[in-house]
Amino acid sequence: MTVVDRKQLIIDAATKSFSLFGYKATTMDQVSKIANVGKGTIYTFFVNKEELFKEIVGKLIEDMIKKANSTIDPEKSFSENLHYVLYEILQFRRQHQLMIKLIQEEQEMKTPAVSDMLQEIEDAIVSFISENISIAIKKQYIKQCNPELTAFVAFRLYISLISDWEKHHQPLEKEEIADLFELYFIKGLSKENG
Template identity: 40%
Template sequence: MSIDRKALILKAATQSFAQFGYKATTMDLVSKIASVGKGTIYTFFKTKEELFEAILNKAEIELKEALSCGLDRDGSESSFIHSVFSLLDSILEFRSDHELFAKLGQEVRDIGTVQALEGIRRVEQFMLDFLKQKLDAAIQKGEVRECDTTITSYMIFRLYLGLASEWNKSHNEPLTKEQIKENLTMLITQGIMKEVRS
């Protein structure tokens, strides 16, 4: 049975980026983790940037599968709002299951590494594009009124992530999924303004 050295290198590099961040990861470190010579890495990847790119490509494939599974769990005929929450839950699970993105986020906050920031932006843009497609489809079906789906998907995505992962940093009690969904549903479906009487 032959060893898939490229897969071994990708796994080791992902581990290194997740543990040490982009900046501290070197080809030497990846070769030690993978237990292969540095020359073996260079037969597949010419630079650390190329290796990082391959990892991001693999993450996008995994994310697409996770988002598709999230939709499949609920069935294709579920309401738009239910589908959105299923997608958002899948995104949150993906982010928490992949230590790489937590480490890249920490690296961006601590030292502002450009490549780490670009990696996070790229994966988040993929998520936003997926959400935008669902909004566009809902508008075509008549479930959602006409809107700028680029802006709307960004607002929904950021608000959900903020409530799910940032809220507890400045409040004593983290919000439950039900609280997040209830408040987002109200905001999306009804808004917060009372009807103005003329």
């Protein structure tokens, strides 16, 4: 056991920098400075910048799925669970921030490493949502529908609300986002419902 966990120091520093400046604008020198570590040390833990990035994004996906899973309560309704999961994910400032920064970087400079990772994040999230939608359909909590397509649409709705809308308008509060999700996606706009 070492006095300080240098690997964790590096991961924390890199996460901070990626979230703040994005992938391209983060230099390995910078990361080593923030982590109070020699630049070479980074390369004893990670083969290169992209692998360091992958580890962080992988962790982000893992944490998000884990957190979401732990929030799901089989006793509760689908819409309630969706609400809680969404709310929980919106709580993660750091991860949220990194995600927003990456979407931004993807859109305005198309850094290949970033595009790849965002695709990976999307696949993981869509696949997770898809599984849960399948379960909800089986249990007859929601209507029959294509789980993957529905998960895809839900994810896009989420991105629209957290990232795209903010480009030209006041950002939405997390309560607002959760409520809107419920209105547009669960209840629907039809007058006959809820």
